[in-house]
Amino acid sequence: MIEAILFAITIVLPNLALMGLGFFMQKNGQASKAFIDQASSFVFNYCLPCLLFFSVVDSEVDYAKQLILIAAGVVVTFILFVGSELYAGRFISKPADQGVFVQGVFRSNMAIIGLATVANAYGEQGLGIGAVYMGIVTILFNILAVITLSRVSKNVHDTCINRTILIVKKLATNPLMVALVAAFAYKALSLSPITGVIHTTGDLLAAVALPLALICAGASLDLKSMLSLSGISMQASIGRIVIAPLVAITVGLSFGLTGVHMGVLFLMAAAPTAAASYVMAKAMGGNDILAANILGFTTVVGMFGMAIGAGILRGMGLM
Template identity: 25%
Template sequence: MFMTLAAILPVILVIASGYLMARTGLISDQQWRGVERLAYYLLFPAVLFRTIAGVDFSRVPTLTMGAALLSSIFAMIIALLLLRPVLERAFGIEGPRFTSIFQGTARWNAMIALAIANNVVGEEGLAILAIAMVFMIPVLNIASILVLSHYASGTKPSPRKIARDLYSNPFILSIGAGVIVNVLGVSLPGAVDDTLEILGRASLPIGIICVGAGLDLSSLRRPGPALTLGAFLRPVFMPLIAFGFVHLFGISGTAQTIVIIASAVPAASNSYLLARQMGGDAKLMAEIITLQTLAATFTIPLAVLLFG
């Protein structure tokens, strides 16, 4: 556990540095939005494309790992939907607040996962995690949009808008392009590969600095049932569910570690933006993301120790 914590601690410290930079006003709110867009639209797509384009799929349990991840996601989604009427009766958690609990439990922060995979496992971990993203990102985006459109008070998106959101997502586009290049067996020119490598090296520190900048500790002063459920359902139960499917599909070694990391990291930061755009409880979503990220110092090493 101490080795895992030693690998994760630098990620947490970089997140903390982002928080301090934002609170001291060294970078303005408007400038932070520009940095986030840089990471989201250029740096992370670069590392995903390069990693997917060069990975040897035959050396990775691609299909079984994808099956374990998708099974874990669908199991949690079904459990949450079955719990929804119970949560409303027992705690008065209505539709918009439920959508934030849903996103906080089902979605994952790829930026933190990539940084931790790189520290814990290295290049091999990055490649396997990039493959995991091929399976997880489209499914979770669709599920979140559908749940928000059904339970929140915002405008319900049309099928065309859902499709447009998916095919305009830079993560999905870069993953798809990398898969095409990989399948065709095309080698990237040296200058292109070197450029993507430089961009990729910048993606992880900048991405997790942005995660820290988005934290709002003042939002945690009034915890309640919705925040407690939203913050701890994911770190407690997702690794446990994933571990069950890992054994069911016979996954071991590095791939098992990556599945557990992907299941244990906090919810995606852009869950807040989606909640705000579609009528969900954006304030609760911000609280869930903040508390999960703070707890990750303990929950991720524990999950990797027990299940990874």
């Protein structure tokens, strides 16, 4: 039991420490909004793509064996999406709130907090598996997010065709998706291993990705907004922090997952609400204040939920 508790603390505490550093820097004027925006853009466009690309290219993971894990992730995502859609349709009246609520429940922060926690738990092996999982499920996240947020659009040009074009454009221009597709293609073609200056440079950029991303996440926290949750934001936060991990565990067990695969599924699904949910809600006319509240609260509190769940699963020998 003590080993399970130490495992949970070990995989979550480094992330909280880096987020705490970012929050401290912001409060002391050492991390301005301009710095946070520029650093976040640097991480998203250069560092994270390098991390994902080399994690996949260098890994010895048998991707055919990840099909069950990916299938479980798709099932978890659809259960959370459909369940939150039904709940929002019945209990939330404003269309601008409904889509934001749904996205806050089903869309987790896999690229930063999910991957960072998986890396802390399982090292390079976990990163390789997590990168593949993230690549597939991210496509689904973007499609479902556009579907649920498009309900607030009043634009006559907002047709199914235009929404499809929007989804394709978002995926085709997303640096993370480009990096993952390039990595899969490189592996599929069985090209020579990347070495020398290119790999060293990629490693240096990749090493910056998760620490800087977590510092920026901490520096972006707004405690006032986080602690003044409305009824809807609290309901969405409960869906993300409590319901999503329970669904992931149930689905994982039903698919027979154990060890690293159960760990990746749980940590990716139990991660806080994705930062992209706020950007997308604002761009598509959703309630961006509600999105910011859900994001802030789940980013901090969700980390403790991940630790508790990981400790329990570890103690049971499931991850």
